[in-house]
Amino acid sequence: MVGDTRRGNKLLGFLEDRFALSTLLHLAEKKKVPIHRHSVWYYMGGIAAIYLAVQVVTGILLMVYYVPEIQSAHASILKINSQIDFGWFIRSLHSWGANLMIAVVVLHLFSTYFMKAYRSPREFTWLSGLLLLVLCMAFGFTGYLLPWDDVSFFATKIGLDVAAKTPVLGGIIADLLRGGEAISQATISRFFVIHVAVLPICLLGLLGGHLLFVQMHGMSEPDAFKNLPSAKKTYEKFFPNFFFKDILVWILALNVLFVLVMLCPWGIGPEADPFGAAPIGIKPEWYFLSMFQFLKLVPPMIGPIEGELFGILLMGIAALAFAVLPLLDQGKSNSMSKLATAYGVIIAIAAIALSVWGALS
Amino acid sequence: MEDNAATKIEEEDKSSENPAAGDSHAETDSHWDLDILGEGQVGRGTMMRTAMGGIALLWGGMTLYPIYSYLKPKASDKDEQTKVTSLEVCKVDELPKGSGRNFRFGSTPALVIHTPDGEIHAFKAICTHLGCTVQYRNDKDAIWCACHGGQYDSHTGKNVAGPPPKPLAPLKAEVVNGKIVVSQA
Numbered sequence: 001m002v003g004d005t006r007r008g009n010k011l012l013g014f015l016e017d018r019f020a021l022s023t024l025l026h027l028a029e030k031k032k033v034p035i036h037r038h039s040v041w042y043y044m045g046g047i048a049a050i051y052l053a054v055q056v057v058t059g060i061l062l063m064v065y066y067v068p069e070i071q072s073a074h075a076s077i078l079k080i081n082s083q084i085d086f087g088w089f090i091r092s093l094h095s096w097g098a099n100l101m102i103a104v105v106v107l108h109l110f111s112t113y114f115m116k117a118y119r120s121p122r123e124f125t126w127l128s129g130l131l132l133l134v135l136c137m138a139f140g141f142t143g144y145l146l147p148w149d150d151v152s153f154f155a156t157k158i159g160l161d162v163a164a165k166t167p168v169l170g171g172i173i174a175d176l177l178r179g180g181e182a183i184s185q186a187t188i189s190r191f192f193v194i195h196v197a198v199l200p201i202c203l204l205g206l207l208g209g210h211l212l213f214v215q216m217h218g219m220s221e222p223d224a225f226k227n228l229p230s231a232k233k234t235y236e237k238f239f240p241n242f243f244f245k246d247i248l249v250w251i252l253a254l255n256v257l258f259v260l261v262m263l264c265p266w267g268i269g270p271e272a273d274p275f276g277a278a279p280i281g282i283k284p285e286w287y288f289l290s291m292f293q294f295l296k297l298v299p300p301m302i303g304p305i306e307g308e309l310f311g312i313l314l315m316g317i318a319a320l321a322f323a324v325l326p327l328l329d330q331g332k333s334n335s336m337s338k339l340a341t342a343y344g345v346i347i348a349i350a351a352i353a354l355s356v357w358g359a360l361s
Numbered sequence: 362m363e364d365n366a367a368t369k370i371e372e373e374d375k376s377s378e379n380p381a382a383g384d385s386h387a388e389t390d391s392h393w394d395l396d397i398l399g400e401g402q403v404g405r406g407t408m409m410r411t412a413m414g415g416i417a418l419l420w421g422g423m424t425l426y427p428i429y430s431y432l433k434p435k436a437s438d439k440d441e442q443t444k445v446t447s448l449e450v451c452k453v454d455e456l457p458k459g460s461g462r463n464f465r466f467g468s469t470p471a472l473v474i475h476t477p478d479g480e481i482h483a484f485k486a487i488c489t490h491l492g493c494t495v496q497y498r499n500d501k502d503a504i505w506c507a508c509h510g511g512q513y514d515s516h517t518g519k520n521v522a523g524p525p526p527k528p529l530a531p532l533k534a535e536v537v538n539g540k541i542v543v544s545q546a
Contacts (some may be wrong), residue, residue, distance in 0.1 A: 154493055158508055161491040180434040182468060275465040277472075277486065277496030278507040296509045300490075300526040307524060308490065 031218060031238035036225045041111035042242075043249045045214070048108055050250040051101035052207075054257065055139075058094040059196065066146065068192035070185040073148040074271040081268060088265050095266035097257055098143065102136050102287050104253075109133060113344045116337070117220035118326035125213040128206055130323050135203050140285060142195040145188065150279050153272035156183055156191075158284070162295070165308050166316075183274065223331070283358065290351045291315060293358030322347055447544035453481075453536055461497025461504075461515075466532065466543060470494045473534055473541055474515050477502060483534035483543045484518045489527040504529065 015021055033042060065084055067076040080087035109129065112118060118126035145156040160183070164174035177194075179186025225233065236242055269279075284292050298311040321343065329340035445467035453475075456462055461474040463486055472486040474497045484504070486494045493508035497515060504513040511523035518529035531546045 154508060157493060158491045175434055176432050178434070179432075186434065275463060275470040276494065277463045277470075278493040280507045282493075282507050292509075295491075296524060298524065300520070300524050306526050308526075 025239070027215075028239035028243070029237055031215070032235040033219050033238055033242045034221050034225050035234045035236055036222065038111075038115060038222055041108075041115065042219060043246065044104055044108035044111055046246045047249060047253045048101055048104045050253055051097050051104060051257070052203075054093055054097045054254070055101060056200075058090050058097065061090045062094055063196060068146065068188050070148065070188055073146060073188060074268070077147045077149075077268050081265075089261065092261040092264075092266040093257065096260045096264075098140060099285070099287075100253075100257055100260075102140060105133055105136055106287070110344065110348060112220075113322075113326065114341065115220065115222045116326075116329065116331070116340070117222075119220075119329070119331050122213065122217050122220060123327055125210060125217065126326055127323065128210040128213065132203070132206055132210060135199055135206065137287065139195065139199050139203075140287065142191040142199070144285065145183075145191045146195065147268050148188065148272050149269035150272050150276070151269050151282055153183060153274065154278045154282055155284050156187065159288075162308070162312065165306070166312055167309070286355060286359070289358040290354035293354040293361070296358075318347065447542060450483075450541045450543055452540050454539070456481075456541065459499050459502070463494065463496060464543075471532060471543065472497060472504065473543055474504070476515055480516060481534045481536060481541060482516060482518070483532040484513075484529040485532060487530070488525055489520065489529065490523070490525040495529070 012021070033039070062080065065076055065080050065087065067073060077091070080091050082088070112126065112129065141156075141159055145152045160174045160178050163177070164171050166173075177187070177190055179190050283289065294315065295308065295311045298307040300307050302310045325340045325343055329336045331337065448464075448466055450456075450462065450464050450473050456473065456475045458475050458479055459477040461472055463470060463472050465471070466485070470486040471483060472495060473481065473483040475481055484495075486496070488495050488506040488508065488511055490506065490509055490511050493506050495504050495506045495511070495513065497503075498505040501512065503515055503521070504518065505511070506523070506525070509524050511525040512521050513519060513525065513529050514521050518531055520526065520528050533544045533546045535542050535544075
């Protein structure tokens with residue numbers, strides 16, 4: 001291979017000497033993807049990545065016209081939606097893309113969990129993935145305020161008040177984010193900076209690590225596949241076989257996004273009125289809906305502690321257990337493995353049930 | 362800190378191998394006589410590691426403190442002009458019985474209600490649950506929060522249903538010359 005490129009083409013030879021292309025190609029060809037009935041889940045990370053790329057491109061384009069200022073923010077989105085050529089298209093791609101990305105990331109999370117792909121040596125791939133999900137939700141939360149319409153105002157208000165109820169640092173963090181006692185210009189400025197500068201830097205670093213771990217450890221093989229006699233195990237090459245299928249899946253994923261954007265372009269509500277009443281029927285984005293519904297169900301006081309605080313603590317413990325159980329389930333104990341699976345099923349069912357309940361009530 | 366602990370254990374191991382070493386200053390490499398606290402002699406490496414750690418912490422603190430102060434909202438950011446003690450909301454005729462009106466009272470949202478039995482009450486419109494802005498609902502004759510469905514009594518502001526843990530903060534409402542005047546309770 002090395003010999004070929006050197007003799008065959010001067011340009012390739014030039015690049016080969018500088019970038020060791022054949023080594024990279026060799027790595028890509030050596031990487032193999034197991035073929036089994038759960039192989040479809042291997043595409044989830046890739047789909048999330050292509051949606052992320054859409055977010056980056058459309059986000060940069062939106063920044064050209066968006067004005068992070070309390071009197072102009074809502075008007076600038078209206079202008080993007082109605083006066084700028086393809087403005088509605090770019091903005092709808094960004095809003096729909098964000099939702100699809102979180103949906104795919106959640107699928108990626110649960111497929112990883114139930115295939116037990118978190119087991120040694122992939123613990124850090126699991127943890128970095130979880131942090132990436134948290135970052136995605138932070139992107140969603142900060143981006144939601146920026147159009148400054150009535151729902152975005154109250155969503156931010158509730159979100160920050162929930163944060164403020166968290167013991168120890170909650171109050172300080174909520175104050176730093178809000179930039180004062182009430183949601184104001186300071187909040188818009190801070191959320192804007194976090195959304196377009198702080199979170200992207202964190203995401204790049206973390207995603208780099210996540211992808212590096214994936215390359216280092218190769219594709220995870222579920223137990224059922226791993227225990228097959230080696231003659232019965234089938235693999236395909238990552239490059240070119242899986243890679244081209246990946247591209248096909250990306251095209252499909254982009255098509256889903258385009259269809260949604262065309263059929264239901266993203267709108268904008270009336271401008272936020274900090275002194276008006278919360279609009280009837282206000283609800284958070286679907287990915288916060290289960291938590292919203294859960295907090296709604298908790299009674300005002302549970303013994304001596306406020307219900308809200310109790311609810312936050314309970315959800316925190318449930319989330320922590322979801323992050324930590326995989327570190328304990330390393331495939332050595334059958335009961336631990338069953339416990340982890342059962343817990344995942346409970347969390348998934350609870351999240352779906354609460355979300356549906358929240359959406360309907 | 363773990364490094365320090367590890368070093369100590371190593372040193373202890375050495376001394377257990379060679380019982381004489383523990384007492385002998387000459388055995389170990391160049392100790393400084395810094396045994397102020399009576400904790401045994403401090404090796405140069407330990408000293409340097411501790412100093413480096415300390416400097417790193419100090420430097421981190423020195424960097425983070427200005428950043429924190431820069432980002433921390435100032436108490437004086439609360440606009441002095443928005444401090445209000447009393448406010449004329451509207452004429453009584455403009456607020457028929459069985460209706461309410463949200464208005465701005467200084468820097469907080471507020472609500473005045475003309476109840477079906479003809480009383481006028483005012484409250485800060487901040488839900489005690491998670492701070493949403495509440496409104497009067499004629500169909501329930503109650504103050505209601507759209508965010509999580511909390512309800513308050515329209516006469517007293519007492520939390521009667523849903524998640525709110527406390528009653529609404531009251532304001533004083535009076536009718537002066539046919540106008541509704543709201544002031545701090």
